[in-house]
Amino acid sequence: MNPFIRIRAIAAKELLQLKRDKMTFGMIVMIPLIQLLLFGYAINTNVRHLPVGVVDYSQSALSRVLVQTIGATQVVRFTQQYSNLPEAEAAIASAEVRAVLIIPSDVSQRLVRNPSVGMGSPSATDAETSRPVAQWLVDGSDTIVAGAIKGLRGMPLVELLDKPSNRKTPTFEVTLLYNPEQRTVVNIVPGLAAVILTMTMIMFTSAAIVRERERGNMEMLITTPVRPIELMIGKIVPYVFIGAIQVAIILGLGKLLFNVPINGNLMQLALATLLFITASLTLGLIISTIAKNQLQSMQMTIFVLLPSILLSGFMFPYEGMPQAAQYIAETLPATHFMRLIRGVVLKDVEVINMAGDMYWLALFTLGGLAIASIRFKKRLD
């Protein structure tokens, strides 16, 4: 008997059931659409307009100009004035402001002696001359916020004195490839494709076998001559197309709304995406053969989903993680696809040059199908 007839029958049945389930059917389009809009606009690691306060012990014209100059960088926005340090610290603790600028009473002396201003030529190692102009107290618990304020450390101050600055020669020249404008959204959109696919693909199939059991169809299904592997393949085939539609929505809208370039070859992109979709679907199938009901399958999906978001390199650089976490991340299909899709979409890499990631996804799919088929018993005991 022809296994393709049976696989097609199961795939057709899944599609029909999906079509009748209006809510789920809508989710196929709505999940990528809304999440892309939301995260594309919302996630930004370039921090701007942080609310900060000032404690001005100098109360001079210079201190006011200093505050204005800092405000002009748009990194911070001065919203509060405090008269003393304890008040300022309390304001940071209560999250009224993220940082406080403390301007000492001798700010003008400090400024004129500051080496960056270049009034005289005293040695910069001199404790007297290397005193900073003012001090920032920062809520350092959020490292991104702290980093933004730290970026102000080397801020040029010469405009205050209307004098040419001491030219500083950078140690390194830095050229930013692929995302020269440093827009976060360029990195987020392809990554979002990986996260959304992980979520929807695993979710769809993790319920696949469990649902047959819960609705009482299993007893009929296992009395038929259908083979486990045919059932598994038939269950994932429809979702391959759905996954492809979702990627198209995300990357298409990403280009349209956020101007995220698609530099790579579409065939290369399709190849990598196809492998990732099948890997995620088989992961869902394995969950489905373990879970006893749909609630359990949902819990297991989330168990896989969170590391796929947090460890895959979507939010935090892979290289920043300790070795052990990197090993865990390497087992997740999302980590490999994160590299592949960013590589193809942003850098126009050929997937053959990232063969390791491709092999892992292929291996994961085949291994997953085998495990799910073996775990699926055509018996009730």
Next chain:
Amino acid sequence: MSHTTPEYAIKAEQLSRRFGDSLAVQKLDLEVEKGRIYGFLGPNGCGKTTTIRMLTGLLKPSAGKVHVLGFSLPEDAEKLRLRIGYMTQKFSLYDDLTVLENLKFIASIYGLTARQQKQRIAELLSIYGLQAKSKQLAGSMSGGQRQRLSLAAATLHKPELLFLDEPTSAVDPENRREFWEQLFDLSDQGTSILVSTHYMDEAERCHKLAILENGIKRADGSPDELMQQMGASVVEISSDELRQLKQTLTELPEVISAAQLGARLRVLVKDSVTDPIGFLSPHVSTNAEDQLSLVRPSLEDVFVTCTGSGRERV
């Protein structure tokens, strides 16, 4: 084992199944002849479904041997699949597919080509009177319609042996009669059928039946044989004071059971009593209208006698 042509569709020896500490089926011997309708009669929880699941290869027996259509189970379960049909107790087709979609799905799974499918499905829709409903979702149909759809699906691939697990439990009497007509048609065409039920009238229609209780086979044979070999006589008594009379009679050791049927009391008396009427008369009040008569036993009497549940019944 090699596939020979056995005279029995089903042959089971000392079949047992344990779930944890409880024995669902105990040392069941079973011989089902080909081309016959064989019934399992018993109350809920007596092991009917468990037995059927073992005979279809869905459950592994804890002990015992099973041969179905010459295949030994559970090893050859996969080879058996194409030759048996199974209608589950609960509706197990897809509620969110239409009648036609369900049948097409089953047909493809059994490997029918498009042309065969079309022909066979049209045939089944007409046999089971579902043409008008073919575009309706299975979940929105009545119990009787769903049962006919289930039977159509179970017989789609023309199985030699059909298992029906309480097929009429969600169906009204009118539909039950029709359903049995359809079973006899199938039987006429040579299909062997094993059907479980807890209705006496249905059991009486079977060629042969086994009475199950607590996973143990209490009796088997054709309905007539069972009634003849019951080991008890049945006396019906008409009286005004039946409730009182029932109390008195059930306390006698020779009386197996007494059950009220409207204005009559149906009393089962052990065979050891040679003259049941003479034996019962003294206990019945001397009222002139009271009558005692020996009647033909029914299957329910057989059931009560051999399951021993009669005395506890009200």
